[in-house]
Amino acid sequence: MNFLLETLQMLVLSIYYNLEVFVRLFIPARKKSVSGEVVLITGAGSGIGRLMALEFASLGASLVLWDIGVEGNAETARLATEKGATTVHTYLCDCSNKADVYRVADQVKREVGDVSILINNAGIVTGKKFIEAPDSLIEKTMEVNTMAHFWTYKAFLPAMMANNHGHLVSIASSAGMIGVNGLADYCASKFAAIGFAESVALEMLSLGKDGIKTTIVCPFFINTGMFEGCGSKWPRLIPTLEPVYVAKKIINAIRTDQVYLILPRSLYVVLGLKNLLPVKLAVLLGVYLGAFNFMDAFKGRVKKTQ
Numbered sequence: 001m002n003f004l005l006e007t008l009q010m011l012v013l014s015i016y017y018n019l020e021v022f023v024r025l026f027i028p029a030r031k032k033s034v035s036g037e038v039v040l041i042t043g044a045g046s047g048i049g050r051l052m053a054l055e056f057a058s059l060g061a062s063l064v065l066w067d068i069g070v071e072g073n074a075e076t077a078r079l080a081t082e083k084g085a086t087t088v089h090t091y092l093c094d095c096s097n098k099a100d101v102y103r104v105a106d107q108v109k110r111e112v113g114d115v116s117i118l119i120n121n122a123g124i125v126t127g128k129k130f131i132e133a134p135d136s137l138i139e140k141t142m143e144v145n146t147m148a149h150f151w152t153y154k155a156f157l158p159a160m161m162a163n164n165h166g167h168l169v170s171i172a173s174s175a176g177m178i179g180v181n182g183l184a185d186y187c188a189s190k191f192a193a194i195g196f197a198e199s200v201a202l203e204m205l206s207l208g209k210d211g212i213k214t215t216i217v218c219p220f221f222i223n224t225g226m227f228e229g230c231g232s233k234w235p236r237l238i239p240t241l242e243p244v245y246v247a248k249k250i251i252n253a254i255r256t257d258q259v260y261l262i263l264p265r266s267l268y269v270v271l272g273l274k275n276l277l278p279v280k281l282a283v284l285l286g287v288y289l290g291a292f293n294f295m296d297a298f299k300g301r302v303k304k305t306q
């Protein structure tokens with residue numbers, strides 16, 4: 001195709017896609033059924049992982065729950081069964097360990113079958129200034145928050161590709177789109193997780209695997225206990241999120257094949273400004289919004305929220 005034709009095609013399609021987005025404001029996308037899908041959730045033993053499991057349970061999906069904590073995972077399974085889940089499999093898996101991920105993935109394939117919705121949710125936070133954080137904790141953060149995504153994709157993506165059917169979900173963070181003082185290793189791990197998920201999504205598109213969808217979730221602080229002590233400076237502008245609300249929004253995003261989910265909505269403006277404003281102005285905005293002090297009162301998870 002020549003330059004003129006390609007440019008014209010690009011312009012016509014951009015108008016069409018913009019109109020599509022406009023229409024979607026009034027007519028929401030149809031939600032796909034997840035009944036019968038095999039949903040694997042890492043870090044299912046508490047917080048958002050557990051709540052997503054409960055949502056999927058009531059929608060008729062088969063659940064595969066991974067966690068490093070046996071008790072929390074068993075409790076999620078119990079609650080999911082109460083919610084109507086017919087098939088729930090729990091596995092002890094340390095997602096920071098590649099060999100463990102591959103071993104448990106093989107076990108899942110033998111015992112349950114192909115995973116069709118993969119949710120990389122397990123996450124940890126060091127909560128220390130970079131300069132004070134022990135190397136071991138920095139490495140662990142990268143292993144759980146990023147590298148585990150590589151290994152789970154390696155394990156479960158081939159079957160999705162063979163069937164041209166599946167959904168890859170990355171529970172990242174708004175800290176994966178904007179740097180935060182006191183969260184260097186966590187931000188790095190989440191930036192990487194987003195870059196990884198985005199790139200594999202493009203790889204699937206380029207291979208014609210349009211039946212494999214991707215959802216990348218970037219929430220602000222959620223009241224799960226993971227970031228205990230931290231909060232918003234201006235809660236009316238950027239509220240701390242309630243876990244049940246976040247879980248429901250994620251399930252909705254998966255069911256409507258939404259690629260990016262950023263919560264709360266006001267963050268779309270903040271992220272847009274970050275990319276548009278001169279650096280000094282962006283820093284000023286960061287100071288105003290409290291981004292320099294988010295981590296000052298960090299306590300983190302003292303005891304798991306059940």
Ligand SMILES: NC(=O)c1ccc[n+]([C@@H]2O[C@H](COP(=O)([O-])OP(=O)(O)OC[C@H]3O[C@@H](n4cnc5c(N)ncnc54)[C@H](O)[C@@H]3O)[C@@H](O)[C@H]2O)c1
Pocket residue numbers: 042043044045046047048049066067068069072093094095096097120121122123124144171172173174218219220221222223224225226227301
């Ligand atoms: N809580 C927040 O404010 C917040 C904000 C943005 C993004 N997130 C992200 O959302 C996800 C869920 O967070 P949450 O608040 O529900 O946290 P959470 O601490 O309640 O749950 C995390 C789960 O991951 C499990 N886990 C930790 N290390 C593991 C490992 N090596 N292998 C297997 N499982 C492991 C834990 O046992 C726990 O059950 C995380 O990826 C987190 O980074 C959280």
